[in-house]
Amino acid sequence: MKRNTSIKEQSLSPLSPSTSGNRPLQSAAKATQATELDEPILMALAAAAEKKALNVVVLDLREIASFTDFFVIASGTNERQVQAISDEIVETLKKAGTPVTRVEGYKSAEWILLDYGDFVMHIFNEKARAFYDLERLWRESKRVELPPEYSSALHSSLRHES
Numbered sequence: 001m002k003r004n005t006s007i008k009e010q011s012l013s014p015l016s017p018s019t020s021g022n023r024p025l026q027s028a029a030k031a032t033q034a035t036e037l038d039e040p041i042l043m044a045l046a047a048a049a050e051k052k053a054l055n056v057v058v059l060d061l062r063e064i065a066s067f068t069d070f071f072v073i074a075s076g077t078n079e080r081q082v083q084a085i086s087d088e089i090v091e092t093l094k095k096a097g098t099p100v101t102r103v104e105g106y107k108s109a110e111w112i113l114l115d116y117g118d119f120v121m122h123i124f125n126e127k128a129r130a131f132y133d134l135e136r137l138w139r140e141s142k143r144v145e146l147p148p149e150y151s152s153a154l155h156s157s158l159r160h161e162s
Contacts, residue, residue, distance in 0.1 A: 032060040032144040040098045041070060041119050045150040047092040048074045051085040053123070057135060058144035070119040071138065075129050079109040085123050086112045 034042070037058070048056055053074035062069050076082035083106065090100050093116070102115040110128040114121040122134060 032058075032142045034058075034144055034146050034150075036060075037070070037144065038118060040093055040096070040116060041072060043092055043096055043098075044072055044089045044114075044116075044119070044121055045146070047088040048072075048085050048121075048123075049150050051076075051081065051088045053085050054126075055129075056146065056150055058146060059135070059138050059141040060144055061138065061141050063142070064138075064140050068115075068118065068120050070144070071122060071134060071141070072119055073122045073124070073129070073134055075124050075126050077126065079125065082109040082112060082123050082125050086114060086121075089114060089121060089123075 037045075041058070045056065045058070053076060055073075055075045057073045059071040059073070060069070061071060074085060076085050086103075086106060086109075090103070093100065098116065100114050101117055102113075104113040104115075105111045110125050111132065112121075112123040114123070124132070
C-alpha cells in the first residue's frame, strides 16, 4: 500500500517526470496534419469557414479517448452566428449523406454540440468558449494543423467591427 501512495505522490509532484510538466514536449512532438482528416470533417470545416467561424481548432483525440476521434471547436460572435454555423454544417453534411447523430444546445446557442460519431463539432459563443475551455481540458490531445482556408485569421477583422 505504501508503494501505491508513493506512486500517487510522484504523479502529483510538479517535479516528477511522470507529471504534466513534461507533457507539452510529448504532445508537441508531432502535430496531426489536416490531410489525415476524413472528408466529413473537411466539409464541416469548410461550412464553418463559409459562415465566418472564428478560432477554429481541431483536436486529435484518437490516442486518448475512445468515444470519438476528433473535436472540432469553433466560435461565433453572437447567437445568430453560432446557429448559422451549426445550420450550415448540418445541411452540408446531410446533403453529402452524413446526417448528424445528435444535436445539443441549439436553442440557447451558447454551446452547440453536433455529434457525428467519428468527430464532435463544438460551436461556442465567445464567453462560453472561454468558460469551458475545451482546449485546456483536452490539452493532452494533438492539435491538427489547419490550412489557411479554414483559419479564422482571414476573418479576425469581424471582432473589431463597430
